[in-house]
Amino acid sequence: MGHHIRTLLAAATLLAGGAVWAQQVEVSYVKPEQFSDMPFMQVDRERLLKDLSAHFAELGHRLPAGQTLKITVLDVDLAGRLYPRRSGDDIRIMRGGADWPHMHLRYALEENGQVIRSGDDEISNMAYQDRVNHYSDSDGLRYEKQMMDDWFDKQFGPKRHG
Numbered sequence: 001m002g003h004h005i006r007t008l009l010a011a012a013t014l015l016a017g018g019a020v021w022a023q024q025v026e027v028s029y030v031k032p033e034q035f036s037d038m039p040f041m042q043v044d045r046e047r048l049l050k051d052l053s054a055h056f057a058e059l060g061h062r063l064p065a066g067q068t069l070k071i072t073v074l075d076v077d078l079a080g081r082l083y084p085r086r087s088g089d090d091i092r093i094m095r096g097g098a099d100w101p102h103m104h105l106r107y108a109l110e111e112n113g114q115v116i117r118s119g120d121d122e123i124s125n126m127a128y129q130d131r132v133n134h135y136s137d138s139d140g141l142r143y144e145k146q147m148m149d150d151w152f153d154k155q156f157g158p159k160r161h162g
Contacts (some may be wrong), residue, residue: 025060026070027053036050036077036102048141052076054147059152068110069156075104081130100126101144109156123151 029049032038037046060115063069079101101124108118125131125147135142 024068025057025058026061026068027073028071030074032073032076035075038076045150048076048078052144053143053149055141056147059148062152063109063156066111067116068109070110073103074106075102076144077102079125080143100124100128101147103144103147103151107155117155119155121151121155123147125150 001017030131032045032049039048045099052073056069060069080099082092105123106120108115125143128143128146131146133142133146135145139145
């Protein structure tokens with residue numbers, strides 16, 4: 001895998017019972033070990049990338065059939081600051097100041113093999129603690145997911161209902 005980790009979300013497809021939407025999003029990470037904010041433990045880093053990929057895949061079900069979204073994540077800075085503890089369980093403190101979540105990504109939306117939209121976006125959620133968040137307080141990525149949802153809605157339209 002090296003510096004360029006490719007996630008095609010086959011596991012998400014299996015978990016979703018083979019749903020087509022999981023194949024509508026491809027996520028890759030460029031040099032994740034150099035991201036601004038990554039957990040210290042390897043298992044936690046892998047879980048973070050898997051969780052981010054799964055959320056992008058979930059957003060992908062909002063795309064029309066026949067479209068594929070390719071996302072390359074260049075940097076991640078999670079909400080709050082991570083503080084290592086001697087016990088091995090790191091703790092993330094969120095103060096609501098200049099510790100908002102941020103992500104740098106490139107994307108290409110394809111239809112029938114042709115790029116119909118692409119971009120390079122720096123996304124963030126500066127008021128992450130001041131907004132209503134529909135994700136559970138127990139979701140460790142609730143602020144990042146809200147930020148990703150906002151980006152997706154801005155770029156590709158609001159969530160489909162029904």
